[in-house]
Amino acid sequence: MKITVRPATDTDLSALLDLYRELNPDDAPLSEGTADEIWAAISAQHGRTVLVADADGAVAGTADCVVMPNLTRRGRPILFVENVVVASAFQRRGVGRQLMEAAVRLGETAGCYKAQLLAADDAYVHRFYEACGFTALAQGFRRYVE
Template sequence: MIRMAKKDDLTAVLKLYKELRPADPELDSNLAKQAWQAMIEDPQTFLIVADIAGELASTCTLTINKSIANSARPFAMIEHVITAKKFRRQGLSRQVLEFAISTAWQQNCCKVMLLSGEKLTAAHALYESVGFQAGIEKGFVIKPTL
């Protein structure tokens, strides 16, 4: 079942994120709960999950960003697309992405953007299969120096 994440999904989503970013340091539980609560309550943030018999198998996050361009229509971004290893090759990433894209259109977004690691060609094929196109705009990223 594809659905929006609920408050009690935090632990399962963190487990998925650990697969996505295994080198990330462990998040303090109080900070995780506060950040999760803020995300769940934010009307501009949609955490989409694939729930297979009570186990979260896949997720992505959709954020809606307000704008005064494009007739004041918002734009959306999708991040943190992950499917647990044991559930891969079942179309779950596609389903959470399609749900996210549909949600963006329901929010009257003028476009949906997604960044992906440059060398993740299998993921790129998935993104293209749901309608994303490379070469329309070029993404740039800057990260803080630590």
């Protein structure tokens, strides 16, 4: 299986929505119009890249990456990675690792001093990120806004 990681395009939106349904199956689906509007805003956002892993022509996974400008660390930006998901049919086949390697390269190219993410409270997920070179160094906090 040949895996290519690349920035998502407009034609990937349907596949992205399918992946996000796997990530959050309890979420109500977005209408096509709403999804198109949100995708347009994401696509226009400076420093934001939604990566997709293409496995033999199928979108097998994704990672949403944001390079955030920063006034500390000599002005070097921070890469935030969010909404990482690999389709169940493609898990344990190297897709996630290649996505994370591509995300880190994106941060390196942008001059980031670190790549940061939050992970689900799941030992398997933690082992995956550790295997990709990430270290659990901080306590994460979250407050959902309704």
